[in-house]
Amino acid sequence: MKATDEPTPPPGGNAGPPGAGDEYSATVLGSQWFQRPEPDTTVTATVRDVPGGDTRPDRIEGAVLRFGPGVQGALAHRSARTPPPAPPPTRARRPGPRRYALPALVLLAVLVLLAWQRLGPALAVRGAAITAPSATVGCGGTADVVGTVTTNGRPGTLAYRWTRSDGTSSGVLREEMARGQKEARLHLRWTFEGTGRYEARAELRILSPSGRTSTAGLTYACP
Numbered sequence: 001m002k003a004t005d006e007p008t009p010p011p012g013g014n015a016g017p018p019g020a021g022d023e024y025s026a027t028v029l030g031s032q033w034f035q036r037p038e039p040d041t042t043v044t045a046t047v048r049d050v051p052g053g054d055t056r057p058d059r060i061e062g063a064v065l066r067f068g069p070g071v072q073g074a075l076a077h078r079s080a081r082t083p084p085p086a087p088p089p090t091r092a093r094r095p096g097p098r099r100y101a102l103p104a105l106v107l108l109a110v111l112v113l114l115a116w117q118r119l120g121p122a123l124a125v126r127g128a129a130i131t132a133p134s135a136t137v138g139c140g141g142t143a144d145v146v147g148t149v150t151t152n153g154r155p156g157t158l159a160y161r162w163t164r165s166d167g168t169s170s171g172v173l174r175e176e177m178a179r180g181q182k183e184a185r186l187h188l189r190w191t192f193e194g195t196g197r198y199e200a201r202a203e204l205r206i207l208s209p210s211g212r213t214s215t216a217g218l219t220y221a222c223p
Contacts, residue, residue: 123156123177123209125149130204130216137192139222147186147204147214155179159208162188165201172207192220 127150137143149158156177162170175184188202198220206212 121152121154123154123158124152125158125206125210125212126151128204128206128212128214130202130214132202132216132218136219136221139195140191140193141220142189142191143200143218143220145188145190145202145216145218147188149175149184149186149206149212151177151182151184153180153182155181156209158184158206160186161205161207162186163203163205164188164190165203190218192222195222197221 127148129148131146131148133143133145145162147160147162149160151158154177158175158177160173160175162173170188173186175186177184186204188204190200190202192198192200199217200220201215201217203213203215
């Protein structure tokens with residue numbers, strides 16, 4: 001054994017493991033093979049407030065860690081809970097003037113008809129004629145003299161008078177004409193008495209709405 005390779009035993013120490021004898025040698029290890037204790041490391045964490053996070057925090061080494069959906073998740077969660085904006089209210093469309101055109105025309109026609117009926121042309125006489133009995137009236141007989149008056153069919157009142165050739169008059173008489181009535185028949189009953197022969201004459205005079213006159217003759221004969 002070489003003297004330079006043998007380690008010096010420590011004083012009072014063991015000479016080596018039992019049974020090793022003089023042939024025992026120790027291997028010297030480099031410093032890189034020694035395991036040194038690592039320095040104490042402290043775990044630190046940055047605390048961030050994640051908007052919209054609902055998860056309860058956990059504690060590690062005194063620091064607070066928050067777990068949440070993150071910014072994109074929070075925005076998605078908020079958009080899911082927030083209802084979409086309501087559409088702007090639509091203004092009700094007002095009915096146009098064409099909608100009321102037909103009812104307005106019908107109403108106007110009715111008003112024109114009523115006005116024409118009430119304020120239209122007045123009653124007008126278009127003709128007057130008298131019809132007397134063609135046969136001779138006998139003793140104590142009564143003649144029916146008929147005056148026929150034609151009008152324009154408007155409602156109104158006819159004012160007329162009968163005048164006889166013996167000098168008598170009926171006074172003013174009136175006949176009501178209905179709407180659409182275009183003819184009126186006016187009667188004069190003339191009764192004769194006595195004996196002899198008489199050429200009688202009757203006259204119809206329309207006083208209103210217009211002046212017209214018509215006459216007719218008849219014969220009375222009683223022997």
